[in-house]
Amino acid sequence: MALPKEELVEYIYKMVEAAAGKKQLKAKDIEKAVLKEHPDQNKNDIKFAIKELIDGGRCVYTYFGGSFIEIPRVEGAAKH
Amino acid sequence: MHKTPLLDQLESGPWPSFVKDLKRVAARKPQTADLLGVLERSYKDKITHWKHGGIVGVLGYGSGIIGRYTDLPDEFPGVEHFHTIRVNHPSAWMYTTKALRELCDIWDEHGSSVLNMHGSTGDIIFLGTRTEELEPCFAKLTAKGWDLGGSGSAFRSPSCCVGPARCEWAMYDTLEACYELTQEFQFDLHRPSYPYKYKLKLSGCPNDCVAAVARADCSVIGVWKDDIRIDQSAVQAYAGGELKPRGGATKWDKLDIQKDVVELCPTQCMSWDGKTLKINNRECNHCMHCINLMPQALRPGTERGAAFLLGSHAPILEGAQMSWVIVPFFEMEKPFDYLKELMTNIAEWWSEHGKNRERVGELILRLGMRSLLEAIGVEPAPQQVRIPRANPFFFWHQSDFDAEAKGRRYDTRQGFVR
Numbered sequence: 001m002a003l004p005k006e007e008l009v010e011y012i013y014k015m016v017e018a019a020a021g022k023k024q025l026k027a028k029d030i031e032k033a034v035l036k037e038h039p040d041q042n043k044n045d046i047k048f049a050i051k052e053l054i055d056g057g058r059c060v061y062t063y064f065g066g067s068f069i070e071i072p073r074v075e076g077a078a079k080h
Numbered sequence: 081m082h083k084t085p086l087l088d089q090l091e092s093g094p095w096p097s098f099v100k101d102l103k104r105v106a107a108r109k110p111q112t113a114d115l116l117g118v119l120e121r122s123y124k125d126k127i128t129h130w131k132h133g134g135i136v137g138v139l140g141y142g143s144g145i146i147g148r149y150t151d152l153p154d155e156f157p158g159v160e161h162f163h164t165i166r167v168n169h170p171s172a173w174m175y176t177t178k179a180l181r182e183l184c185d186i187w188d189e190h191g192s193s194v195l196n197m198h199g200s201t202g203d204i205i206f207l208g209t210r211t212e213e214l215e216p217c218f219a220k221l222t223a224k225g226w227d228l229g230g231s232g233s234a235f236r237s238p239s240c241c242v243g244p245a246r247c248e249w250a251m252y253d254t255l256e257a258c259y260e261l262t263q264e265f266q267f268d269l270h271r272p273s274y275p276y277k278y279k280l281k282l283s284g285c286p287n288d289c290v291a292a293v294a295r296a297d298c299s300v301i302g303v304w305k306d307d308i309r310i311d312q313s314a315v316q317a318y319a320g321g322e323l324k325p326r327g328g329a330t331k332w333d334k335l336d337i338q339k340d341v342v343e344l345c346p347t348q349c350m351s352w353d354g355k356t357l358k359i360n361n362r363e364c365n366h367c368m369h370c371i372n373l374m375p376q377a378l379r380p381g382t383e384r385g386a387a388f389l390l391g392s393h394a395p396i397l398e399g400a401q402m403s404w405v406i407v408p409f410f411e412m413e414k415p416f417d418y419l420k421e422l423m424t425n426i427a428e429w430w431s432e433h434g435k436n437r438e439r440v441g442e443l444i445l446r447l448g449m450r451s452l453l454e455a456i457g458v459e460p461a462p463q464q465v466r467i468p469r470a471n472p473f474f475f476w477h478q479s480d481f482d483a484e485a486k487g488r489r490y491d492t493r494q495g496f497v498r
Binding site: 062 | 133134135137139140141142143146147231232233234267271272273274275276431432436437
């Protein structure tokens with residue numbers, strides 16, 4: 001069953017949080033994972049749920065040879 | 081100022097030197113002085129002292145800022161952070177001087193003052209600022225109507241040729257199309273959601289002045305469908321020397337229609353009996369050679385639109401590949417719905433099946449053209465040739481130029497013919 005908007009945002013946040021330090025997730029990885037559990041979920045809802053997480057600063061985009069969605073942190077090079 | 085004996089050598093040549101420019105900026109910007117220092121150090125050590133990527137950006141955007149840090153922050157504190165900002169360019173890079181001053185003022189205030197007009201995708205590149213300056217700089221840019229361009233695994237800022245603004249050959253309004261598509265794909269431009277970069281370039285005619293066929297994943301190239309229009313009296317005027325070839329832009333005063341036009345046609349679809357020029361339009365591949373030589377005698381047809389090509393990229397292992405024709409002809413009228421739908425479908429297929437860091441052209445090679453055509457609902461067509469111009473690395477030798485200087489001519493089928 002498709003998740004309501006707020007639940008979807010939390011679902012994605014928990015997914016990103018659980019992957020922190022283990023796997024870097026791309027937007028498409030998140031979409032595929034959500035659709036696996038909730039096949040009737042609208043793809044656009046997933047896109048805008050990610051947008052909400054980014055706009056709210058709870059997640060950030062990172063670039064390490066590809067663009068990923070991660071939990072904010074201070075990277076090593078910025079500590080200098 | 082750091083001592084830069086290796087860089088100083090670059091000022092000695094006959095050409096304008098970036099070292100001279102950087103030194104001028106360094107006199108008022110300490111970070112630019114450190115930029116010269118770290119570059120000198122890299123020349124000496126033969127390794128880069130920059131780290132690329134990371135988490136820097138402005139809130140809400142995943143694109144537009146490229147994180148740069150040096151690994152020698154104690155030695156060069158000015159470039160401890162040296163992030164790059166990509167600013168989306170106006171269609172065909174047409175600025176007013178007021179707009180350029182606005183940009184320079186913002187960058188003088190918030191960055192190193194060093195910029196690059198333009199990056200390979202076409203963006204204005206602001207080189208070097210600190211993390212804390214990113215948001216204020218972005219706020220100043222947006223207040224003046226500028227936006228950030230694409231970076232990372234996102235839709236990159238589309239770019240186009242000058243099109244109908246300055247060129248008589250434009251088959252559609254490239255400027256409008258570039259603007260419309262930039263607006264249409266805003267979400268994908270600022271929020272990376274693709275397997276890798278995705279570039280779009282729009283050329284108004286087959287002369288392809290923005291080199292879309294070689295540099296963009298998606299290339300939209302203006303083309304006509306009907307026959308080339310001929311003014312036979314003007315052809316004779318070119319043959320008689322009354323009209324100058326290429327509008328006077330060649331060293332020749334008079335055109336030899338047989339040798340310069342007919343024999344250099346790549347499909348050999350033309351004939352000239354000394355009075356009348358005939359074109360077998362079914363064989364014409366729209367290379368524009370004859371039209372470029374005799375613009376007052378030949379003109380493209382009136383049924384105009386564009387061809388859609390896909391897949392150029394330059395991976396290190398496989399080598400550079402040109403784009404592949406997907407749709408030989410379609411109408412390019414505002415609001416460009418067909419093109420938007422086509423690009424959306426392609427991006428969907430590629431995002432679904434592409435591996436991390438796999439360009440759309442590489443995916444076509446891996447899964448096959450049939451898979452793409454089925455997914456995007458395009459019928460197979462004979463024009464969907466895989467590599468229109470097979471070798472992007474055709475090297476000319478000095479002997480070729482010497483032969484040409486002696487009057488020998490190059491024929492596309494026979495090589496040098498006389």
